[in-house]
Amino acid sequence: MNWQQLISNRRFGQEQRHADRHDDRSEFKRDSDRLIYSAPFRRLQNKTQVFPLPGSVFVHNRLTHSLEVSSLGKSLGDDVAQRLMERHPELRGTLFGEIGTIVQTAGLAHDMGNPPFGHSGEKAIQTFFTEREGKSLRSSLSKRFWEDICHFEGNANAFRLLTHQFNGRRAGGFVMTYTSLASIVKYPVSSEACGKHGKFGFFATEEEYYVRIAESLGITRLSATGEPLQYARHPLVYLMEAADDICYEIMDIEDAHKLKLLTYEETEALLLGFFDKDKQADIRQRLKEEGVTDNNEKIVYLRACAVGVLEAACVKAFVDNEQQILEGTFQGSLISAISSEQKEAYAQCVEISMKKIYMSKPVLDVELSGYCIMETLMRDLVEAAVHPERFHSKQLIRRFSSQYDINSEDLETRIMSVIDYISGMTDIYALDIYQKIKGLSLPII
DSSP states (O other), X not given: OOHHHHOXXXXXTOGGGGGGOOOSSOHHHHHHHHHHTSHHHHGGGGSBSSSOSOSSSOOOBHHHHHHHHHHHHHHXXXXXXXXXXXXXGGGTTSGGGGHHHHHHHHHHHTTTTOOTTHHHHHHHHHHHHHXXXXXXGGGGSOHHHHHHHHTOOHHHHHHHXXXXXXXXXXXXXXXXXHHHHHTTOXXXXXXXXXXXXXXXSOOGGGHHHHHHHHHXXXXXBOSOTTSOOBBOOOHHHHHHHHHHHHHHHXXXXXXXXXTTSSOHHHHHHHHHTTSOHHHHHHXXXXXXXXXXXXXXXXXXXXXXXXXXXXXXXXXXXXXHTHHHHHHTOOOSOSGGGSOHHHHHHHHHHHHHHHHHTTTSHHHHHHHHHHHHHHHHHHHHHHHHHHOTTSHHHHHHHTTSOTTSOTTOSOHHHHHHHHHHHHHTOOHHHHHHHHHHHTTOOOOOO
């Protein structure tokens, strides 16, 4: 793979107009603006990140998380661009200089395909077909479609959301640039090749779209003809992933402190763990000199320090491994390639997060409730899609927006329309529909 081909502002769905574009405005900035002003992006404000949607203490939701990933992604991309243009002077004055904006855009888009209630919502869609009533549909569906829905993945759903032509919409979906789209696909494989980890990058309905983009950008294909499709990652995926890894882990630690799941001492130890003893002493002295006595403000400063050192470490890891990344042979994430001391500190954060955050009662409660809500929606709406002639099915189908092809003659298209509808819901809207379906909520007449 080579940078000159990998960075392209050709727009998906408007390829024929590419030569006519003469706007001074960056096409990658246009991508970013297009996402910011979109309804699916705004809906992220009412989708769970980890903790339940806030009451008296404000913690992260999908929107604030995506904004932070986007901001950090811009820093990562800009710093990598500067370092690599020093190494490769021929890249100066080319689109390569805009990779910070591209990673920024990928950060905005990376969670747009996630369903309500975080990973429990994702799991509810999968297990409806692998463990619940949806199992009975297997003989009626194609093998590839079955693999797609049994491994339903928010990342693949984001690619669909951005590229699929929903009813009444223009061809090309959001009509984004090829490089922005490729930069969000963390797992560029089909569901047939995803293995035990269950992660894949595109549904069968959008596979040809990804192939078109990958071939145009010169992304290395790893699978042979006739094998389930598998590509190397676009290099900028590593930067988007690093921004996501840093933000969710470090920001979850900060949120846990606010919610009193972690003590100040525990949180301080985790965040200072990224530094040697001399630097730890400098940080404590800085807080003392500036008169910071509020524990929450201390944690904010420590969090910023930790994010800063991880950002620099991931930039170094990317630059040091540029050749392997371009060859498609780099293994793991950038976090896995940072120094052993920093990697150990990050692993300690992960370990504590698993024990005291992700298994905490507030998180488990929202996962249990969310799973129940999603399971009910999947059961009733899929049944409506399978038996549209029934009275109750007709009532449910009327709730669907016209953009979803729920009235298609093709069963798989109708089932996918149900998944599109449910995955696009906010937590609050999903709860509202659940209550109406169960007869727990009635409009006041």
